[in-house]
Structure formats: C-alpha cells, structure tokens
Amino acid sequence: MKNLTIILFLMILTLQFISADVISPGQKNIPIDNIITNIADFKDYTFVRVCAFRAENQSIIEINSYEIIGTDGKIKSYYSKPCNENSVYAFKKVDLPLMPLTEEDLLSYINFGKGIKVIDGLKTIEYSTIADSRTFINREYNVSLNSLATNPSIIKTSRSYLIYLYYIIPLLALLIIAFILIKRYKNR
Secondary structure, eight states, rough: OOOHHHHHHHHHHHHHHHHHHOOOEEEEEEEEEETTTGGGGOTTTTEEEEEEEOTSSSOOEEEEEEEEOOTOOOEOSSOOOOEEEEEEEEEEEETTSSSSSOOHHHHHHHHTTOEEEOOOOOOOOOEEETTTEEEEEEEEEEEEOBBOOSSSSSSEOOOGGGHHHHHHHHHHHHHHHHHHHHHHHOOO
C-alpha cells in the first residue's frame, strides 16, 4: 500500500511537466506552402527563413531554427520548435561564411544588420473549423530588397468538396423519411 501511494504521488508530481500542442475541438489545421516567386532575380543573395524569439521592442534573443531557401523559392512549412517571429532575410552571398551556418552566427549577422528582412509574419499553419472545405493554402510572395512584404502577392487554396456530403446525405435521408411517412399516412 505504501508503494502504491509513493507511485501515485510521483505520477502527480510529473503531470506538471507534461504538455502537448492540441487543436481545440471542432478545429482543424490547414497547412500553408510559402513560395518566393522572384527568387531568381536575386542571384547575389541567399534567402534564409528564420524562426526566432524576439522580446518586445528588442533584437532577436534566440533563433530556434532556420532554413536556407533553395533556388525554387519554396519555404518549408514545418518547424521543429515554436517561435514568435517567422521571417525571411536576404543576405549578400559574400557576407555569409561557408556553410554550415550556426544559429549563433546567423543571430549575430541579423543583429548587426547584415541581413535585409524581406518577409515578415510568415504563416505556416492556419486553424479553421472542421466545416471549412480548404485542404491546402499556397501563398506566393514577390519580394523586393527595398520593401518589407507582410502579405503574399497571390493566395491559392485547394478545396475538398467532400465536406458538403456531410450536409447533403442527412438532408437526403430526412427527405426519404418524410416521403415514406407521407406515403404511409396517405395509404391509411
């Protein structure tokens, strides 16, 4: 009995360390693909997607992950760690050292102004109701080194119209039941 009490007590103590990302009931996540469409216009620049933490009105404190964007301009839509700032920076190729680049090096380049922020507020997932027919969002950005893009140039969505079957099938079943009941009532 004493062992059981100790085990229960230890289990209760470990509950405070357990956490998970949970979607609210009735919600679903819609993945977003982000693409820089005119990346080929900037052959002397390397584009880097940075997932970082920034304190209010301060410089970036910590970079959780980064991704060097390839010549196709596709930005991956998954991240290993959470962040409160998701941005894309352009660096002159001569300013970046040989790869691989560490988070600390990248952080110092950003804080010393060697990178130009070209996209801010990059979204990778959108949460919506289960009834939403969207299955995928494709956001295309046309970037410029002179201005900061906060909204995509083009947004394309793909939809699954099977969601409407959830509305049509019950209505058809209701109509069939009503038809049967009316027919039985008339036959009496």
